[in-house]
Amino acid sequence: MTQQQIITDEMKSFLGLETEPKSYVVEKHSVERFAEAIQDENQLYINENYAIEHKGGLITPPTYVRLFRANRLKRKFPEPFSNLVDGGSSYNFFKDIYVGDEISVVSKLKDLFVKSGSMGDMLFKVTLTSYTNQKNELVATQEIVTITYGKGEKTFLG
Amino acid sequence: MKAQNYYEDINVGHNIKPVTKCIDRKQLVMYAGASQDFNEFHYDDEVAKKAGHKGIIIHGALKSAWLAKLIVDFAGDQGQLKKFNVSYRGVDFPYEELKCYGKVTKKRIIDSNGIIELEVYLENAEGRITTPCFAEVELPFKKKIIKEKRF
Numbered sequence: 001m002t003q004q005q006i007i008t009d010e011m012k013s014f015l016g017l018e019t020e021p022k023s024y025v026v027e028k029h030s031v032e033r034f035a036e037a038i039q040d041e042n043q044l045y046i047n048e049n050y051a052i053e054h055k056g057g058l059i060t061p062p063t064y065v066r067l068f069r070a071n072r073l074k075r076k077f078p079e080p081f082s083n084l085v086d087g088g089s090s091y092n093f094f095k096d097i098y099v100g101d102e103i104s105v106v107s108k109l110k111d112l113f114v115k116s117g118s119m120g121d122m123l124f125k126v127t128l129t130s131y132t133n134q135k136n137e138l139v140a141t142q143e144i145v146t147i148t149y150g151k152g153e154k155t156f157l158g
Numbered sequence: 159m160k161a162q163n164y165y166e167d168i169n170v171g172h173n174i175k176p177v178t179k180c181i182d183r184k185q186l187v188m189y190a191g192a193s194q195d196f197n198e199f200h201y202d203d204e205v206a207k208k209a210g211h212k213g214i215i216i217h218g219a220l221k222s223a224w225l226a227k228l229i230v231d232f233a234g235d236q237g238q239l240k241k242f243n244v245s246y247r248g249v250d251f252p253y254e255e256l257k258c259y260g261k262v263t264k265k266r267i268i269d270s271n272g273i274i275e276l277e278v279y280l281e282n283a284e285g286r287i288t289t290p291c292f293a294e295v296e297l298p299f300k301k302k303i304i305k306e307k308r309f
Contacts, residue, residue, distance in 0.1 A: 034193065036188065036192070037185070037188040037193065037220075038189065038220060038224065039181075039227075040223070040227045042227070042231070055235070061223065061230070062226040063219060063222055063226050066195075066219055067193060069194075085246070086218045086219075088218070088243070088244050088245035089222065089243070089244055090241075090242070091241065093238070093239055093240055093242070
């Protein structure tokens with residue numbers, strides 16, 4: 001199928017639609033658990049005295065932002081395929097995120113395109129998520145590429 | 159006190175000390191809980207096998223966290239990770255040796271900031287790169303750059 005046949009006008013109507021902001025307060029124990037789960041003993045994440053001396057307070061590991069999930073849109077994207085792959089992420093980091101910060105998350109669909117490969121037609125969705133702190137400073141962005149393909153039993157790789 | 163890398167001392171081709179990972183199911187369950195990613199492909203063999211895998215698979219985001227750690231450790235407390243682009247080209251499995259390594263590919267000064275570009279990879283036991291990554295970090299200078307004043 002061609003790109004035009006797969007990407008419908010309804011799908012295109014989702015481009016640029018922003019989710020309602022969702023807020024999270026960064027908790028010390030959540031950061032500790034995350035650091036332990038990724039086997040990262042960086043003292044800036046877990047040792048308060050050390051972190052205060054070197055950064056002014058405990059900070060989060062870079063990929064911790066993935067915990068700040070955006071709200072869903074009110075409408076459901078008309079997904080044509082049933083298998084999902086996480087294609088990867090591109091992060092930009094502008095400021096450290098501190099324990100105690102309140103992070104507001106907004107997400108929007110930035111791009112839609114089709115590629116054909118060994119698994120047939122694949123729909124690529126590029127979602128841009130922005131993370132802003134309580135001082136209204138943009139602290140990070142993440143572009144996630146999700147790929148869907150095929151029909152039938154639902155599978156997921158990621 | 160950790161050793162700090164400085165912009166002046168790091169050149170193109172500099173290798174980051176490799177780290178080998180070999181994790182168990184428990185670590186995946188810990189990551190599922192800590193990241194709130196409860197997809198069963200990461201802890202239920204039956205679900206993973208149904209999807210065509212030989213067993214449970216490692217979260218892509220956990221692999222990216224390992225690669226980010228490698229880069230953040232290289233940057234040190236005074237350095238800063240600025241950009242981090244990771245692609246998932248293949249799945250990886252627990253109880254297998256996975257190697258994380260990388261090297262410096264470019265260095266330049268932008269607006270008086272010392273920017274280092276790196277390529278970092280996660281390679282499986284067969285030597286296949288499953289998770290390539292590009293990153294930019296800012297490293298501190300040994301000597302402070304004083305901007306030239308023009309009158």
